[in-house]
Amino acid sequence: MTVPALPAPFRWDGHLVAVDLGDHHVRFTTRRGGVSRPPYDSLNLGRWTDDDPASVAANYAELAELLCVDFARLAMGLQVHGSEVQRRDEEPDAEDELLACDGQATHVEGVTCLVLTADCLPVALLCDGAVAMVHAGWRGLAEGVLDDGLRALRELGGRGAVIALIGPGAGGECYEVGDDLRARFATAERTLDLKAIAAEALRAGGVAEVHDVGLCTMCGRRDTTPLFFSHRRDGPRTGRQAGLAWLS
Numbered sequence: 001m002t003v004p005a006l007p008a009p010f011r012w013d014g015h016l017v018a019v020d021l022g023d024h025h026v027r028f029t030t031r032r033g034g035v036s037r038p039p040y041d042s043l044n045l046g047r048w049t050d051d052d053p054a055s056v057a058a059n060y061a062e063l064a065e066l067l068c069v070d071f072a073r074l075a076m077g078l079q080v081h082g083s084e085v086q087r088r089d090e091e092p093d094a095e096d097e098l099l100a101c102d103g104q105a106t107h108v109e110g111v112t113c114l115v116l117t118a119d120c121l122p123v124a125l126l127c128d129g130a131v132a133m134v135h136a137g138w139r140g141l142a143e144g145v146l147d148d149g150l151r152a153l154r155e156l157g158g159r160g161a162v163i164a165l166i167g168p169g170a171g172g173e174c175y176e177v178g179d180d181l182r183a184r185f186a187t188a189e190r191t192l193d194l195k196a197i198a199a200e201a202l203r204a205g206g207v208a209e210v211h212d213v214g215l216c217t218m219c220g221r222r223d224t225t226p227l228f229f230s231h232r233r234d235g236p237r238t239g240r241q242a243g244l245a246w247l248s
């Protein structure tokens, strides 16, 4: 299977979607390049899935080596579809308990902010001196998780214009919703366009540039090993891809 062309500033870096802007680095993983067996094949980074923990650990190790980052300084949380982004003004301690939050922000070089997704949007926020990676599904978007990500950048001393990068997630053509969500987001459409909702929230929050990679996690058939994990398409027994952002 060939991979789709990506709009600038996104590019392929092997099996990963990559953006490098100055000392800001962002990667969005796909299913490819890991060791997990079906239905978690192959680069499953979901630590709370029923995949073999040794496979997940091997996938993290492989990714760290590929990115030349130190996952001893990995910033992540327990995602709860809420609206809080964790501020990291020092290096994470591997012994620390993970907090319930839906994003990570830092101004510390070498600390890697990570969120896990399988249809929800991973959104990177970049500005001079700070970076964040946010997990944004419909609930988080409705509750303002992107606004908290923007606040986190400023609180950590981030300056200047913000660039937002919307990674692979459920596409507007594919993400079907019921009456409750149609009412909540004031739409009559059969589907909800999470990326458009995110882009609007980001612009309303003062973000200068919003870039959408334009990749849908739900597209692709189960029998042809799609490019991404999709909870909607594959059900609960599937893996998780990751969005990662760090400063060098």
Ligand SMILES: [Zn+2]
Binding pocket: 170, 171, 173, 174, 216, 217, 218, 219, 220
């Ligand atoms: Zn799709």
